[in-house]
Amino acid sequence: MKTLDELLSEGVSGRRVLLRADLNVPLDGSTITDDGRIRAVAPTIQALVENGARVTVCSHLGRPKGEPDPQYSLAPVAQRLGEVLDRAVAFATDTVGDDADEKNAALADGEVLLLENLRFNAGETSKDDQVRAEFAGELAAYGDVYVDDAFGAVHRKHASVYDAAKLLPRYAGFLIAKEVEVLSKLTGDAEKPYVVVLGGAKVSDKLAVIENLLQKVDTLIIGGGMAYTFLKAQGHEVGNSLLEADQVATCERYLAEAEKLGVDLLLPVDIATAAEFSADAEAQVTAADAIPGDRMGLDIGPASAELFAERVRAASTVFWNGPMGVFEFPAYAKGTKAVAQALVDSSAYTVVGGGDSAAAVRTLGLPEDGFSHISTGGGASLEYLEGKTLPGLEALEN
Numbered sequence: 001m002k003t004l005d006e007l008l009s010e011g012v013s014g015r016r017v018l019l020r021a022d023l024n025v026p027l028d029g030s031t032i033t034d035d036g037r038i039r040a041v042a043p044t045i046q047a048l049v050e051n052g053a054r055v056t057v058c059s060h061l062g063r064p065k066g067e068p069d070p071q072y073s074l075a076p077v078a079q080r081l082g083e084v085l086d087r088a089v090a091f092a093t094d095t096v097g098d099d100a101d102e103k104n105a106a107l108a109d110g111e112v113l114l115l116e117n118l119r120f121n122a123g124e125t126s127k128d129d130q131v132r133a134e135f136a137g138e139l140a141a142y143g144d145v146y147v148d149d150a151f152g153a154v155h156r157k158h159a160s161v162y163d164a165a166k167l168l169p170r171y172a173g174f175l176i177a178k179e180v181e182v183l184s185k186l187t188g189d190a191e192k193p194y195v196v197v198l199g200g201a202k203v204s205d206k207l208a209v210i211e212n213l214l215q216k217v218d219t220l221i222i223g224g225g226m227a228y229t230f231l232k233a234q235g236h237e238v239g240n241s242l243l244e245a246d247q248v249a250t251c252e253r254y255l256a257e258a259e260k261l262g263v264d265l266l267l268p269v270d271i272a273t274a275a276e277f278s279a280d281a282e283a284q285v286t287a288a289d290a291i292p293g294d295r296m297g298l299d300i301g302p303a304s305a306e307l308f309a310e311r312v313r314a315a316s317t318v319f320w321n322g323p324m325g326v327f328e329f330p331a332y333a334k335g336t337k338a339v340a341q342a343l344v345d346s347s348a349y350t351v352v353g354g355g356d357s358a359a360a361v362r363t364l365g366l367p368e369d370g371f372s373h374i375s376t377g378g379g380a381s382l383e384y385l386e387g388k389t390l391p392g393l394e395a396l397e398n
């Protein structure tokens with residue numbers, strides 16, 4: 001894999017660079033609630049522009065359905081990127097249309113352009129190789145070279161991550177290089193006890209990683225939106241909580257597999273429930289096997305928080321992805337805060353991964369230097385830890 005340092009030493013002045021970044025930041029309306037992913041890619045962009053490159057940045061934001069959807073516009077990100085870089089950032093109101101063509105052609109040395117959300121185009125995430133390749137061709141026309149620094153998206157076989165890389169001379173940015181260096185320490189010989197904590201809302205995506213993780217960890221802790229499909233698999237009712245009904249059988253299999261392998265799979269023992277998905281909804285704590293039919297679990301309860309925290313404090317290596325509850329609502333942030341605090345308090349090698357997990361650490365006021373590493377990738381780091389070949393990294397190989 002060629003690095004950005006190699007590109008810089010070859011010389012980038014006057015060259016057009018297509019840079020894939022992961023600018024998928026949490027938003028409240030059009031307000032960015034955590035700019036960690038923007039700041040994380042800034043050193044790569046700075047190095048390119050300071051060396052005279054003409055940089056066209058592309059990214060996805062959220063999960064729009066292959067057509068423009070204003071709530072997922074990258075316009076607020078362009079503005080914040082300009083502030084972080086302390087330089088003008090042009091914004092194209094389309095991804096590969098007339099506006100993008102014009103603004104890409106107008107770039108002078110040392111200038112930056114951000115394209116509109118890649119996922120406003122069905123070609124970005126298409127399963128059809130030909131359709132993806134066509135969109136990738138249009139993107140690749142904006143660069144003489146390709147740099148990938150979207151660590152959070154390297155597990156996606158998407159046009160901008162995989163197909164476009166293959167069309168141009170390709171390089172890994174500073175962020176990808178750093179993430180891979182740190183996470184590779186957890187793939188081979190992580191010091192035991194090795195505890196992985198999973199939560200969040202991308203349940204079906206992340207359930208898939210459990211199969212492999214069970215072979216590697218001593219304890220697997222499951223909280224957040226992820227917990228309810230497991231509770232259902234244990235025969236409990238989960239009311240209106242997040243549930244992936246078609247994954248219940250898979251969770252039953254994981255519970256049996258964990259037992260066979262001697263892995264402690266810990267689920268919440270109590271839950272903070274709400275009558276509706278709202279910041280104002282009053283929290284009521286119930287046992288995890290007694291969630292009322294008309295309520296939903298929005299956080300783990302205090303006994304679960306203490307149980308999970310104890311395990312984390314006793315570990316030598318901890319990887320945590322996915323908030324324990326809807327931490328964006330202060331009344332349901334306690335479980336996430338308790339687990340995060342346990343990582344800070346432990347003397348283990350601690351890695352937090354994921355857009356929202358990293359955002360939670362910062363917005364809940366925990367010290368960033370209390371963790372060994374805060375990764376920008378959630379799903380990406382989990383799949384990396386499984387030992388899988390990730391499409392975005394494979395595509396960078398020469």
Ligand SMILES: Nc1ncnc2c1ncn2[C@@H]1O[C@H](COP(=O)(O)OP(=O)(O)OP(=O)(O)O)[C@@H](O)[C@H]1O
Nearest residue numbers: 200201202224225298325326354355356357378379
């Ligand atoms: N019990 C729950 N019910 C509904 N949503 C939940 C629950 N617990 C956590 N969440 C939500 O999960 C979201 C984060 O999940 P996600 O899986 O995207 O994590 P992440 O750290 O962003 O990882 P990635 O980078 O892979 O997206 C948060 O917005 C939080 O509100």
Ligand SMILES: O=C(O)[C@H](O)COP(=O)(O)O
Nearest residue numbers: 022024152153355378379
């Ligand atoms: O938030 C993430 O994990 C990355 O930006 C990838 O987003 P995705 O899960 O929607 O592909």
